[in-house]
Amino acid sequence: MGVTPLERNNVQLNGAGQQPMMFAHGFGCDQTMWRFLIPYFEDRFQVVSFDYVGCGQSDFSEFDAQRYSSLQGYAREVVEIARAANLKDIIFVGHSVSSMIGYLAARMAPDLFSHLILIVPSACYINEPPYYEGGFAREDLEGLLDLMEKNDLGWAGFLAPLVVQNADRPELSQELQDSFCAADPTIARRFAETTFLSDNRKDLSPIDPPPLIIQCRDDRIAPRSAIEFVHQKLDGSTLECLPIGGHCPHMTHPAETAAAIDSYLRREKLPRTP
Amino acid sequence: MSALPSISTGNPSLFGIIRTDRDCRITEINPTLSDWAGFEADELVGKRFDALLDGAGGLYFDAHCLPSLEIGHQLEEIYLSLVTKSGEPLPVLINACRHGDTGQCWFEFGLVRMKRRARVEDELLRTKKLAVQGNEAKARFLGMITHELRNPLQSMTMSVDLLLEGSLGPLTPTQRELLESCQEAGSNLSHLINDILDFAGLQSGKVSIQIETISANDCLTRAESLLKPRIESSEISFETEYLSNDVKLNGDPRRIQQILLNLVTNAIKFTPPGGKITARLLATEQTISFEVEDTGCGIEESNLAKIFEAFVQVGKNETRTMGIGLGLAISRDLAHAMGGRIEVRSTPDLGSVFSLIFPQSIQ
Numbered sequence: 137m138g139v140t141p142l143e144r145n146n147v148q149l150n151g152a153g154q155q156p157m158m159f160a161h162g163f164g165c166d167q168t169m170w171r172f173l174i175p176y177f178e179d180r181f182q183v184v185s186f187d188y189v190g191c192g193q194s195d196f197s198e199f200d201a202q203r204y205s206s207l208q209g210y211a212r213e214v215v216e217i218a219r220a221a222n223l224k225d226i227i228f229v230g231h232s233v234s235s236m237i238g239y240l241a242a243r244m245a246p247d248l249f250s251h252l253i254l255i256v257p258s259a260c261y262i263n264e265p266p267y268y269e270g271g272f273a274r275e276d277l278e279g280l281l282d283l284m285e286k287n288d289l290g291w292a293g294f295l296a297p298l299v300v301q302n303a304d305r306p307e308l309s310q311e312l313q314d315s316f317c318a319a320d321p322t323i324a325r326r327f328a329e330t331t332f333l334s335d336n337r338k339d340l341s342p343i344d345p346p347p348l349i350i351q352c353r354d355d356r357i358a359p360r361s362a363i364e365f366v367h368q369k370l371d372g373s374t375l376e377c378l379p380i381g382g383h384c385p386h387m388t389h390p391a392e393t394a395a396a397i398d399s400y401l402r403r404e405k406l407p408r409t410p
Numbered sequence: 411m412s413a414l415p416s417i418s419t420g421n422p423s424l425f426g427i428i429r430t431d432r433d434c435r436i437t438e439i440n441p442t443l444s445d446w447a448g449f450e451a452d453e454l455v456g457k458r459f460d461a462l463l464d465g466a467g468g469l470y471f472d473a474h475c476l477p478s479l480e481i482g483h484q485l486e487e488i489y490l491s492l493v494t495k496s497g498e499p500l501p502v503l504i505n506a507c508r509h510g511d512t513g514q515c516w517f518e519f520g521l522v523r524m525k526r527r528a529r530v531e532d533e534l535l536r537t538k539k540l541a542v543q544g545n546e547a548k549a550r551f552l553g554m555i556t557h558e559l560r561n562p563l564q565s566m567t568m569s570v571d572l573l574l575e576g577s578l579g580p581l582t583p584t585q586r587e588l589l590e591s592c593q594e595a596g597s598n599l600s601h602l603i604n605d606i607l608d609f610a611g612l613q614s615g616k617v618s619i620q621i622e623t624i625s626a627n628d629c630l631t632r633a634e635s636l637l638k639p640r641i642e643s644s645e646i647s648f649e650t651e652y653l654s655n656d657v658k659l660n661g662d663p664r665r666i667q668q669i670l671l672n673l674v675t676n677a678i679k680f681t682p683p684g685g686k687i688t689a690r691l692l693a694t695e696q697t698i699s700f701e702v703e704d705t706g707c708g709i710e711e712s713n714l715a716k717i718f719e720a721f722v723q724v725g726k727n728e729t730r731t732m733g734i735g736l737g738l739a740i741s742r743d744l745a746h747a748m749g750g751r752i753e754v755r756s757t758p759d760l761g762s763v764f765s766l767i768f769p770q771s772i773q
Contacts, residue, residue, distance in 0.1 A: 279466025286489045381433035383472045
């Protein structure tokens with residue numbers, strides 16, 4: 137008997153609300169990265185989070201190199217999870233590459249998705265001079281794969297470090313320490329290749345309702361130009377620029393990120409009451 | 411913000427230290443780091459940490475290292491390459507941690523230069539990649555060649571079989587003798603090609619193994635009946651010793667036969683007429699062993715490990731007959747693939763004992 141999507145992807149279903157809010161992590165991590173943002177929504181929504189195959193506590197044996205050689209493969213995974221959990225009217229929150237994955241999933245199965253919230257999206261990470269600045273040269277990606285290889289043992293350094301003991305942060309549990317950023321190096325490499333070589337610029341067109349796009353002021357991975365490109369293509373989308381550095385606002389500044397999302401949810405009158 | 415002593419003054423340290431705020435903007439560096447990177451402190455303070463990294467390093471840092479730090483993890487032994495003021499790469503090993511809790515935190519990075527070690531690691535990685543590519547290419551090549559060889563061989567052996575059956579008319583004794591010689595050569599060639607295919611498959615991890623729970627005595631019985639013709643045509647005596655209390659093991663019965671055939675065939679090859687081969691089963695509390703013992707020429711101690719290498723044949727020239735030295739390499743890899751192993755002990759001029767050892771099946 138095969139593994140179900142809920143088992144395969146370590147799907148977690150929580151929250152007190154009816155309408156599902158689905159959180160999809162980006163490259164380099166797993167669903168534990170949402171731990172600081174989810175509490176802002178779990179009283180009003182059904183909260184759904186998961187790990188892509190090869191990340192976190194997913195079933196690594198289900199990894200299919202062919203399937204995951206494109207973001208469409210990941211989008212299909214999202215749709216499978218949604219159907220397996222009987223989700224409808226999903227508000228999809230995607231970080232980084234998951235923004236594109238969510239967009240593609242919404243195109244594949246528009247009946248399942250209600251709204252898209254795209255945190256630091258990019259449709260293409262590689263520069264195409266002179267007109268498109270994705271942020272990176274192709275050699276940078278090769279350099280990244282090299283670094284990942286050299287740090288293969290260094291990944292273990294993520295898995296068994298000393299967590300800063302902090303009485304104010306009881307949520308930094310042993311589980312978090314062990315699971316955060318757990319990844320099979322071969323699969324992580326493939327995820328990196330698929331993510332950073334992806335080019336979804338031609339796939340982007342206005343979608344209804346227009347999504348929320350969250351941008352960080354100083355983000356090397358999704359620079360302003362790349363985010364602007366997505367914003368222009370998704371005509372009518374709302375662009376919120378947070379005065380935050382880095383690529384993970386939902387981790388470093390969950391309150392500000394939640395506020396930006398809430399502002400959008402209020403305008404869109406979400407959650408929908410049955 | 412920092413509860414720790416300032417690092418920006420003081421004696422030079424063996425380590426480079428960088429401190430940043432929660433946005434990863436540099437707040438302090440120590441003189442050693444300044445010296446290594448070629449920047450004065452005021453050239454770096456206020457800049458983000460990843461400004462010291464190249465494109466790849468920045469990607470790796472922002473996508474993976476920083477989220478890890480932000481969530482409270484400590485980084486250990488992370489390899490990155492800084493870019494100095496003059497544009498030179500500076501390979502470093504980094505430990506880093508977060509101080510304080512999320513609202514008020516800051517980060518500290520400790521760096522060690524590793525120029526020489528980085529060169530060695532680069533070379534190791536490069537050689538490893540080449541070796542892996544070489545292995546894969548070799549396996550693909552072997553697989554392709556043997557498939558090409560099989561087809562004409564099959565057609566030849568079918569024709570010879572037809573002629574020997576008399577389907578195309580009676581044969582003279584000389585014709586029969588020649589055709590039987592062709593048939594034997596065809597069979598040997600077919601075994602050789604199967605060996606090469608198996609070897610290529612094992613090298614690329616693509617050989618099929620079907621594990622079942624099987625009786626040890628049954629395995630030996632099957633091997634004995636398969637080996638009978640070969641043994642009868644040699645002038646070597648053959649004995650078997652079965653277990654009085656049969657035990658079970660987990661293995662692929664077909665592959666176990668393949669290994670036993672290989673071990674006994676080798677024993678026949680290296681045992682002179684008048685010698686003796688014994689195939690026995692031995693059981694301990696945890697293991698079950700198939701032993702093949704011969705009274706042949708034995709193996710020098712210096713060759714005991716070599717005989718398991720692919721394409722290696724040891725022994726006196728007159729004992730080397732058909733084969734290209736793959737049998738033991740394949741047997742060893744098949745044993746491994748089934749969770750077992752092969753061991754050998756030998757005395758030159760007296761003989762050898764090969765043991766195929768499995769854990770007993772847990773019922």
